[in-house]
Amino acid sequence: MLIHFTLNAKPVAVDVAPHDLLADVVREKLGLTGTHVGCDTSQCGACVVHIDGRSVKSCSTLAVTLEGANVTTIEGLASPSGQLHPMQQAFHEQHGLQCGFCTPGMVMSAVDFATRNPNPTAAEAAAGIEGNFCRCTGYQNIVKSVIAGAAAMRAAK
Numbered sequence: 311m312l313i314h315f316t317l318n319a320k321p322v323a324v325d326v327a328p329h330d331l332l333a334d335v336v337r338e339k340l341g342l343t344g345t346h347v348g349c350d351t352s353q354c355g356a357c358v359v360h361i362d363g364r365s366v367k368s369c370s371t372l373a374v375t376l377e378g379a380n381v382t383t384i385e386g387l388a389s390p391s392g393q394l395h396p397m398q399q400a401f402h403e404q405h406g407l408q409c410g411f412c413t414p415g416m417v418m419s420a421v422d423f424a425t426r427n428p429n430p431t432a433a434e435a436a437a438g439i440e441g442n443f444c445r446c447t448g449y450q451n452i453v454k455s456v457i458a459g460a461a462a463m464r465a466a467k
């Protein structure tokens with residue numbers, strides 16, 4: 311069936327099967343490979359996108375449910391001029407990544423978290439990304455990134 315939704319501020323129409331998952335649709339039908347698939351069992355968080363502003367694991371979201379929704383992937387987070395989102399910039403500056411596989415989902419979860427908790431403690435920041443796994447960093451710099459990104463988002467308001 312043909313579904314219509316907004317993807318990274320642009321209208322899209324895409325033909326999907328009833329069982330198609332959003333992660334596969336954005337990667338394979340719409341060519342946006344920044345959304346990663348690390349487990350396919352709703353555990354790792356590499357596939358997190360925003361649907362209507364809230365972080366969602368796209369590997370466990372049926373694409374047919376998206377009619378009329380507003381979807382943002384990691385590709386839609388920077389400004390149209392290419393300026394990184396404050397949370398992306400914070401991950402860069404605080405060395406919140408190593409291989410980068412988890413980073414798109416981590417950043418998308420962190421943006422949603424910081425929108426709801428603009429001034430988190432380290433414990434709150436760690437809890438805020440608990441649905442996202444990182445196999446490389448040991449999380450310390452990711453937590454620093456989330457705190458710095460939240461501060462930058464506050465300052466940008």
Ligand code: FES
Pocket residue numbers: 346347348349350351352353354355356357358367368369370
């Ligand atoms: S690929 Fe979606 S949670 Fe791992």
Ligand code: FES
Pocket residue numbers: 406407408409410411412413443444445446447
């Ligand atoms: S930076 Fe490699 S999995 Fe997180």
